[in-house]
Amino acid sequence: MVQRVAVIGAGPSGLTSVKACLDEGMEPTCFESSDDMGGLWKFKEVSEPNRASIYRSLTINIWKEMMCYSDFPIPADYPNYMHHSKILKYFRMYAEHFKLLPYIRFQTSVKRVTQRPDFSRTGQWEVVTENKDGLEEKNVFDAVICCSGHFNYPNLPLKDFPGIETFEGKYFHSWDYKGPEDMHGKRVVVIGIGNSGGDIAVEGSRVAEQVYLSTRSGAWVIRQVSDNGLPVDRFNTRFVHVMFRLLPMSVLNWLGEKKLNAMYDHAMYGLKPKHRLFSQIPVINDDLPFKILSGSVLIKPNVKEIRGSTVVFNDGSAAEN
Template sequence: MELKYTRRVAVIGGGSSGLACIKSCLDEGLEPVCYESSDDIGGLWRFKENPEPDRASIYHSVIINTSKEMMCFSDFPIPANFPNYMHNSLIMDYFRMYADHFQLTKHIRFNTKVLQVRQRSDFAHSGQWDVETENKDGKTEKHIFDAVMICIGHHCHPNLPLHDFPGIDTFEGTYFHSRDYKTPEEWRNKKAVVIGIGNSGGDIAVELSRVTKQLYLSTRRGAWILNRVGDNGQHPTVNDELPNRILSGTVQVKPNIRRLQGSSVEFDDGSVVEDVDLVVFPVRDTLSRSTISTTWMIAGLLGVRPNIPRLLLTDPRLGLKVLFGPSTPYQYRLKGPGKWAGARQAIFTQWERVAQPMQTRPCDDPKTKRSFMWPLVLSAAVVGWAAYVNRNNFPAYLQDPTALLDKMKVYLPAQ
């Protein structure tokens, strides 16, 4: 009897990406072994009072700036009772649910560092890798794997561009990277400057402004500030309180820093702030691409991109849900590799999960009114579909919007 060889995969890191990679390997019949240098899962999203070397770190108040329906694993919706924008502790709760549900933890070797990954001497023939690890007791081991997945994130090392700020070596106050910021209390009644108006900079500026004597927010180019509930935001600064803090004067927006000297900070507009106690440097995100366009592109490469014209013909209600959004990850589980039987239901119930955490008191149901939305939606779908098929050279008999409309009427509920 011939024994089947199971390919072994090393997964480095037990954060959100590492967990998803373990599950993907199991789905494909592979044997994953995950090495996590700490004693728990979660990666970036696990808050710790003291930052650790070579590890991402967050401040205590971090709330995700992506809604739960957009950020969830594509085959494991976040519970309906969770808030739409979750505190980091709830994100950790969700990761634990995911790991428990798919029994991922037994594949993780905690407190184990990966020291070295390199191709084996016969790599051209075998495609295998040598992986050297070290456990918490200092014992090293060497392993052979058929593949390696690196899931350590990109916020492990702080980027302090001190050369951009002349005089920083003479600054008498305290300066540090935002990864080292945890809580605002120790800076009560101080003057502080936060550099950068990204999401972390905005959050820290708002939080510090509640306790400091004055908070200055330095930005080179400005930003569009949006609430978490809004339309068409690609990668803006998401902050619910910053505009009010600016209006009240507790946060003063300043241009880029020209130089620092002693306890003073001079900005590019010539203004100088004296007696500054704290300067906080930002996280600089180098992966600022549109999530939706990126996932759509990758989905096409993997063969899991939903075929919207076909859905409009075969399952019009589902097709309209996908066409008019929101662009939630469940749509990439409708077909192809990794197809999930619950994807359709997850799409149909996504707005219920959005509404549930806000339904905290009973209220009378509104009277049912005749809706004119279906005809409008249907007409827009037909126009969009016609443009799509013309662009993609569909057969002529499929390019007739009137025929499509008649076909779709069969499936749509009567008004």
């Protein structure tokens, strides 16, 4: 008997899950709450609740040869680091090539997934969905693959910033960021030096009077353009993976950190983190070091408190409007 599989989400993982099910002779049904595939990579000018969001200028920080599906290479004329619009086109080409669209139910949300009363015997699941008209439907599946992503819910810990209620300017999460239009001629504080924080600080510095990038623990910053002008992922070879199995992590950290500091001394730039290189995900940004060097982005420690239009940092310095 053909096994029925529910796939939740038609993003990158959901699409390839549908294809894998078809390859194995299963019967997949993919439930996608939005009106299009692509998940995170579907750009919208206004962020929607409970849905991943990206900004207008976003370019992927992984080399195309490392991010493509193994059975469907990215077109040769596509750039090594692609704008989000090209990534979405690639996913659409993938879905059309492998004829996945008939198996996707768009604008259909999954409300509940529960084990059937006879689950111990059948292993089956009951999936309750709701379409765009609000009509609910129950279906039974032999398996459920959850591909709903992990960037849907922004974390905005306002309690960590005493005095935020007195702030006279505008504050928002990077989830709401689309472009630097509201930063023209202003003094901007970006809190957090992840990949989004680095991108927003760099982009904002092109139009803002001054950008302050506040970081609690620092970060290792890697360039996308590496030795000989090649994508940095080009050096993620089998040999490197063998070295990771043979050498102690302390040695690998020392080698990697020495390489990065040879490009720019992280301590001098105010970026030196408290953690070792391979302990956390690094920041991938070619422009940030120059923006720091030119003074358009000032690195600051964690925010201590907010007083009206003034942001005070842990070192006693302040950013005033």
